[in-house]
Amino acid sequence: MCGIVGLFLKDRTLEPKLGSLLAGMLEVMTDRGPDSAGFAVYGDGAAAQVKFTIRCADAGGVAEALGTALGVDVSTTIHDTHAVLTLGAEHEAAARAWFRAERPDVAVNGAGRRIELYKEVGLPADVSQRFGLESMAGSHGIGHTRMATESAVTTAGAHPFSTGMDQCLVHNGSLSNHASLRRMLVKQGMTFETDNDSEVAAGYLSWKMRGGATLAEALEAGLADLDGFYTFVVGTENGFAVVRDPISCKPAVMAETDEYVAFASEYRALAGLPGVERARVFEPEPARVYAWERH
Missing domain, CATH: 3.60.20.10 (Aminohydrolase, N-terminal nucleophile (Ntn) domain)
Incomplete structure (x- = not known):
């Protein structure tokens, strides 16, 4: 139920x-x-941007490392155990590849132009x-x-x-x-x-x-x-x-x-x-x- x-x-x-x-x-x-x-x-949301809602312990560090790896600006908004990372839409595939290769511990709840997705036990x-x-x-x-x-x-x-x-x-x-x-x-x-x-x-x-x-x-x-x-x-x-x-x-x-x-x-x-x-x-x-x- x-x-x-x-x-x-x-x-x-x-x-x-x-x-x-x-x-x-x-x-x-x-x-x-x-x-x-x-x-x-x-x-x-903006047509030229993509938002990733992620779960991890060090979202600020993840955003900085992702931005450095891709050579792009990544803005971050922290929400407790989650964070919303926003970057240029043209970097979506590269960002997903970076998560898989460099930070497999990061859970990507959802991504898109407008969606933000949060969930937790409790x-x-x-x-x-x-x-x-x-x-x-x-x-x-x-x-x-x-x-x-x-x-x-x-x-x-x-x-x-x-x-x-x-x-x-x-x-x-x-x-x-x-x-x-x-x-x-x-x-x-x-x-x-x-x-x-x-x-x-x-x-x-x-x-x-x-x-x-x-x-x-x-x-x-x-x-x-x-x-x-x-x-x-x-x-x-x-x-x-x-x-x-x-x-x-x-x-x-x-x-x-x-x-x-x-x-x-x-x-x-x-x-x-x-x-x-x-x-x-x-x-x-x-x-x-x-x-x-x-x-």
Whole structure:
């Protein structure tokens, strides 16, 4: 049992409040996942830059060494055990190669123009506070509270999982064919950091999208290829999407107003949102993809 939340803001005037709204939703899901928590926020970004959210003990030293090795400027923002490194987008591949060769101990949570992705072991409220979620601004974000029933409680095993640029996934449920999917994806050149089935789901979507599929098309294909019971909330640079498996035994509820679209495992996580009493509240249908984007 886990808790997942998502919030997509249609009204740009609400963007300074994204973090505080998402933090409240995440905390309500504590009893669905007290082991670890994580979230991804899509904030400001520049087309000519890429941001890496990393986990390590000496982020300042990593940034300096990376900048020296590549001969470029690397700006750094420290958030507790994580840091956001920003550099020119043209150096993305070189930076990833440097991490692998020189600092394999550095975990790259996610990368992209806008995404910042944080996760840690602990209660959701504590994780949110450690990383300063309440003060973060952005257009949309997703979050997860984990109850580890089939694997160890670790930071690496916490959600969200990111396997593509500006893309991440949170998952409630279990996949029965993740091992065979992992083998197939590895043959296609993908790599994985954990044994978590949710990382395989994220990798599957990234693989489909690299082949030219839209996010909605990738999720539609997943309904045939991903065996198990699941609810996914997926974040991308411009929006987010929700899909449930054909049986849909995992709880899910959504609320939509002119100002936002919100998702949660339970309605009580939506109850604190502004104007929710005027929202269209509904349960997402089985095997149907719901997607919103900002253009």
